[in-house]
Amino acid sequence: MHKAKRVEIIIEAVMEKRLTDALISVGVTGFTVLPVSGGSGRSGQWSREGQVSRASGMVAVICLIRPERLDKLLDAAFAVVERHIGVVNVSDTFVLRAERF
């Protein structure tokens, strides 16, 4: 098994494309986007159920990368998410096929 970093960014759905474009622009071409059902934070509670607009929805963007590429990814991600509602967290993980990251 090989060491890697798992970066999970929960961000407003309207910012999803801007974030993934920023990641691609710094060479992070592998990521997964997941819908988020709902939650609560400083701006109050929200749920994706019944919503017509993406304005109040959130998505989770998950990247697994080599540890040495972490700073570049975070710089690109922060340029997009800094002013927006959301959560960014980084954790240590392991991957089985290192050549893919």
Next chain:
Amino acid sequence: MDSVLSLAAANLISPIVLSFVLGLFAALARSDLNFPEAIVKGISLYLLFAIGFKGGVGVTGHGIDLRLFAALLTGVALSFALPFVAYLLLRSMTSLPVVDAAAIAGHYGSISIVTFVAASTLLSGMGTPAEGYMVAVAAAMEAPAIVSALWLAARGSKNGGSIDGRLWREVLLNGSIVLLVGSFLIGWITGKDGLAQIESFVVSPFKGVLCLFLLDMGIVAGRGLKDNRGLLSPGVAAFGIVMPLVGAAFGLGAGLALGLSLGGSVLMMVLGASASYIAVPAAMRVALPQANPSISLTLSLGITFPFNITLGIPLYMTMAQALMR
């Protein structure tokens, strides 16, 4: 006064409004009644297509005249102007920060297409025709308010937002506008022959589907009110009722100046009175992220939308009737 009350009473016991009330009740009573996101999106696509298509067919019936273009321009001007009125009201009635006031003002310059659809349905049920091109006016009024809101935020705060080319494209080509304008053009091009081919899809089930959509809107509005009621001060909540009345007065002035029919004037009032919860919230999240979305969405969906659907539309109808008789 009697006519307002009787019209309001008839409106209140219509299946559309009662569906909304049911949704509101379900949410406030903490029922687990829910619409999956995909179904709501499907319903909203259907409603936009149907209303756009029928509006286009309506234009073939009335023909195109200068008034169409004048109505479009007036709609755009109203959408630019109303945020300034809303902003002044908010700054005098509430203690909201500049950025929140500007973001909310943007919502009130834009429109709620569901309120427009509900008003159109009420008008057609009363046998009061409206100009078909009012659908195009509605589409034209979606975006200009965003520019006014961002200008107000930039003028009053160091943290004002900006609008770049990408945001422009997202706003002007957002799915609702593309579908509304596109189906309007399809209806216009294919006319009554086209309508005859898909009438059983866009006409007969329309009210039933609208009921389901209003049921969902009631749930969303109720949950927003329940979860975020602490964010709305009495001044902010009062603004949610006062601003639609002011916007409707502007709409009525525009309708009279343009020489629109009674139905067209009522729809112009509804466009002036309603507040966006689709196009503007998304644009504000991108361009003005420091504004609290819970305040603007709760106000627009939890206060103004129910007011317009229940009492506002009959009131606007009565005001227009009184002045245009």
